[in-house]
Amino acid sequence: MRTDLCDLFGIDVPIFAFSHCRDVVAAVTNAGGLGVLGALAFSPEQLELECRWIDDHVDGKPYGVDTVMPMSYAGKDEGLGKSDAETGKVDASVFQQMIPEETKQWIERVLEEYEVPPLPDDLEFGDSGVGGGGTGLLGWTEGGGRNHVDVALRHAGVKLLVNALGPPPKDIIDLAHAHGVKVAALTGAVEHAQRQKQAGVDIIIAQGTEAGGHTGEIGSMVLIPDIVEAVAPTPVLGAGGIASGRQAAAAMALGASGVWTGSVWLTVREADISPLVKEKLFSARPKDAVRSRSLSGKPARLLRTAWTEAWEREECPGTLPMPLQYMVCSEAQTRINLAARKEGAKARELVGMPVGQVVGRLTQEVSSADVIYQFIDEFIETVDRLRQTLDAANTEQA
Numbered sequence: 389m390r391t392d393l394c395d396l397f398g399i400d401v402p403i404f405a406f407s408h409c410r411d412v413v414a415a416v417t418n419a420g421g422l423g424v425l426g427a428l429a430f431s432p433e434q435l436e437l438e439c440r441w442i443d444d445h446v447d448g449k450p451y452g453v454d455t456v457m458p459m460s461y462a463g464k465d466e467g468l469g470k471s472d473a474e475t476g477k478v479d480a481s482v483f484q485q486m487i488p489e490e491t492k493q494w495i496e497r498v499l500e501e502y503e504v505p506p507l508p509d510d511l512e513f514g515d516s517g518v519g520g521g522g523t524g525l526l527g528w529t530e531g532g533g534r535n536h537v538d539v540a541l542r543h544a545g546v547k548l549l550v551n552a553l554g555p556p557p558k559d560i561i562d563l564a565h566a567h568g569v570k571v572a573a574l575t576g577a578v579e580h581a582q583r584q585k586q587a588g589v590d591i592i593i594a595q596g597t598e599a600g601g602h603t604g605e606i607g608s609m610v611l612i613p614d615i616v617e618a619v620a621p622t623p624v625l626g627a628g629g630i631a632s633g634r635q636a637a638a639a640m641a642l643g644a645s646g647v648w649t650g651s652v653w654l655t656v657r658e659a660d661i662s663p664l665v666k667e668k669l670f671s672a673r674p675k676d677a678v679r680s681r682s683l684s685g686k687p688a689r690l691l692r693t694a695w696t697e698a699w700e701r702e703e704c705p706g707t708l709p710m711p712l713q714y715m716v717c718s719e720a721q722t723r724i725n726l727a728a729r730k731e732g733a734k735a736r737e738l739v740g741m742p743v744g745q746v747v748g749r750l751t752q753e754v755s756s757a758d759v760i761y762q763f764i765d766e767f768i769e770t771v772d773r774l775r776q777t778l779d780a781a782n783t784e785q786a
């Protein structure tokens with residue numbers, strides 16, 4: 389499975405793994421791939437601790453950090469969402485004022501229907517360990533993303549900076565390069581990939597609509613070769629619907645120099661997701677991974693739940709633009725996750741998470757290292773099988 393990207397990063401296999409969980413990131417990096425930590429839900433201080441932990445567990449091997457600096461979000465053109473020059477904090481209150489009462493009331497109605505109680509008095513919002521903390525602004529703005537980048541670049545093990553929802557600002561790309569760090573960006577459309585290349589991005593992640601999380605409308609089979617041709621010779625990682633060696637071989641046959649994966653790491657032994665969500669993922673089929681704006685305001689592929697379905701109802705006032713949608717939902721998510729801890733609670737129907745169509749392949753818990761080894765074995769088998777078709781044709785000709 390060796391490609392130029394293996395030499396560029398000093399890794400054994402060009403399998404790039406996105407995860408919010410540091411244990412998965414370290415396990416993938418230690419197994420010869422490249423783990424990339426999703427920074428979105430971490431404060432800069434938490435991210436610093438996560439990176440230190442990874443540094444201590446990968447013995448100098450490379451890893452990456454993923455930020456979310458969207459090309460567009462509510463208030464961006466008016467200069468909102470930047471970090472304060474002195475404190476480094478991003479002002480969430482201006483966004484909170486933009487949230488309509490109607491949406492808050494709608495959410496309360498859904499929570500009431502599913503018997504979700506208010507937060508207990510002794511619990512501070514964000515305490516439930518479900519990543520909903522504080523205002524819910526998370527790293528969804530340029531300022532939040534910049535704070536994450538500042539932390540990431542302090543760690544010598546970080547060799548890759550990835551940005552979702554558009555290329556990072558030019559000065560961030562230059563800063564990363566000055567630190568010897570490569571920059572990758574996710575995209576679901578050829579025009580966006582060309583813009584990213586022009587902005588100076590080193591690796592384009594061509595992500596098909598099958599993917600978990602934010603995703604476009606074009607399938608990987610069409611998107612990957614189109615982007616490979618449009619940005620050549622810039623290397624491309626194929627993404628969206630890749631959870632096995634056969635799927636990796638297909639992406640690489642389409643011209644990708646490696647693969648970028650997300651959903652497959654949700655159910656590995658090292659992943660820190662709740663037993664309820666793991667169970668739901670194990671029993672889900674590809675059609676249960678639906679594209680919905682109900683999480684962040686932009687289309688993202690999520691597990692179909694009573695929550696995603698509520699936002700499709702006729703009487704629903706509609707979702708809000710990023711970052712307002714997650715802000716208005718984050719306290720509700722914390723309440724839902726707390727209520728769902730009780731066996732048999734109706735709130736359990738609302739619990740879900742982003743996942744791609746490959747969810748149908750996630751049927752049992754295995755270690756991250758085993759996922760990597762299975763990828764390699766299946767990739768070899770696939771390429772051998774294809775080579776035999778060539779050998780057979782050559783024998784016939786002779």
Ligand SMILES: Cc1cc2nc3c(=O)[nH]c(=O)nc-3n(C[C@H](O)[C@H](O)[C@H](O)COP(=O)(O)O)c2cc1C
Nearest residue numbers: 406426428552599600601628629649650651742744
């Ligand atoms: C639970 C989950 C959360 C995600 N969060 C982010 C994120 O914060 N930033 C990001 O760049 N991509 C995020 N993604 C997308 C992944 O980086 C990756 O592009 C995608 O999962 C690839 O498709 P696959 O799910 O079919 O493997 C997320 C994906 C999942 C499944």
